[in-house]
Amino acid sequence: MAATIATVSACGLSSMNSPRSEPTATSSASPSSGPSRLPLNSGERTSWPVTIGVQQLAPIDFVSDPIDGDQRILALAAGSAELVDMLGAGGQLVGQDETSERRTGVPVVTLGHQIDIEKALEVDPTLVLVDELIGPPEAIDALKQSGADVVSVPPVWNLADVPQRVAALADSVGASDAVAAQLGSALAVSDPAPASTSPRVAFLYLRGPSAVYLLGGSDTGADALIKAAGGIDVGSDIGLKGFVPLTAEALIEADPDIVLVMTEGLASVGGVDGLVKLPGVAQTDAGAQGRVIAVDDRVLLSFGARTPSLVASLREIFGSVERE
Numbered sequence: 001m002a003a004t005i006a007t008v009s010a011c012g013l014s015s016m017n018s019p020r021s022e023p024t025a026t027s028s029a030s031p032s033s034g035p036s037r038l039p040l041n042s043g044e045r046t047s048w049p050v051t052i053g054v055q056q057l058a059p060i061d062f063v064s065d066p067i068d069g070d071q072r073i074l075a076l077a078a079g080s081a082e083l084v085d086m087l088g089a090g091g092q093l094v095g096q097d098e099t100s101e102r103r104t105g106v107p108v109v110t111l112g113h114q115i116d117i118e119k120a121l122e123v124d125p126t127l128v129l130v131d132e133l134i135g136p137p138e139a140i141d142a143l144k145q146s147g148a149d150v151v152s153v154p155p156v157w158n159l160a161d162v163p164q165r166v167a168a169l170a171d172s173v174g175a176s177d178a179v180a181a182q183l184g185s186a187l188a189v190s191d192p193a194p195a196s197t198s199p200r201v202a203f204l205y206l207r208g209p210s211a212v213y214l215l216g217g218s219d220t221g222a223d224a225l226i227k228a229a230g231g232i233d234v235g236s237d238i239g240l241k242g243f244v245p246l247t248a249e250a251l252i253e254a255d256p257d258i259v260l261v262m263t264e265g266l267a268s269v270g271g272v273d274g275l276v277k278l279p280g281v282a283q284t285d286a287g288a289q290g291r292v293i294a295v296d297d298r299v300l301l302s303f304g305a306r307t308p309s310l311v312a313s314l315r316e317i318f319g320s321v322e323r324e
């Protein structure tokens with residue numbers, strides 16, 4: 001995600017001209033195995049802070065027949081490499097961005113959302129999948145000039161947009177509409193069970209070295225995850241849209257029960273000890289109680305194969321606050 005205000009938009013979409021295959025697929029909306037043990041069980045008090053790593057989140061169980069094709073696919077759109085693999089085109093992947101789980105033999109050619117153009121050109125792609133977050137523009141232009149077909153797929157800032165993204169990826173790699181629909185359904189997240197209370201959760205985007213401290217509101221992606229997990233996004237609740245600079249007044253007004261951050265963002269401010277020194281954090285219930293959830297940067301806003309498992313883990317943690 002960008003360190004500036006996030007917006008919701010759908011990028012233009014073009015598709016490859018290769019024939020579309022008609023593979024079959026088997027799927028389940030549940031993770032293939034439960035996430036590795038988080039620091040709580042149902043009914044157990046949470047030991048704060050909580051860290052959720054990528055290896056603790058199992059991808060959904062979805063297998064489709066391999067697509068017969070000779071494309072050399074460079075998947076740079078956030079979280080797209082895993083979805084391309086599930087659509088049946090994993091054997092054609094030659095490179096990926098760092099937000100997808102790394103595949104053996106498939107090099108990562110980005111740092112953050114910035115393309116290492118030398119590495120990208122080295123893999124000699126014929127199809128490049130990008131979204132509005134990836135850059136710089138000069139690198140994308142260089143890939144176009146190399147002769148690769150550069151396809152822009154829509155970003156996802158809401159769980160309801162996941163099927164559209166899957167359909168765009170499927171169209172690009174030659175997967176069938178039927179498989180795309182099955183994968184979109186498998187990635188769906190059910191509504192949370194009714195609860196007597198819902199924890200108030202603040203998403204903070206942090207980049208300490210650049211002194212970037214932002215409070216998320218609606219249309220950031222994090223608000224959708226918080227809601228899906230049964231929480232209340234405090235930024236949205238107080239009327240914020242996108243990301244705004246963190247102020248003590250806004251955070252104290254929001255008074256979250258939990259602060260949600262990215263793992264690297266938390267590390268960049270010196271961990272929890274540094275977090276509570278930021279404006280207003282120590283004056284909130286979350287700061288006073290040390291209730292912090294740090295999620296791997298590659299997973300939190302990727303809206304990919306591990307998102308259902310992430311939502312399930314967040315639900316369990318959110319529920320533990322109600323029990324405290």
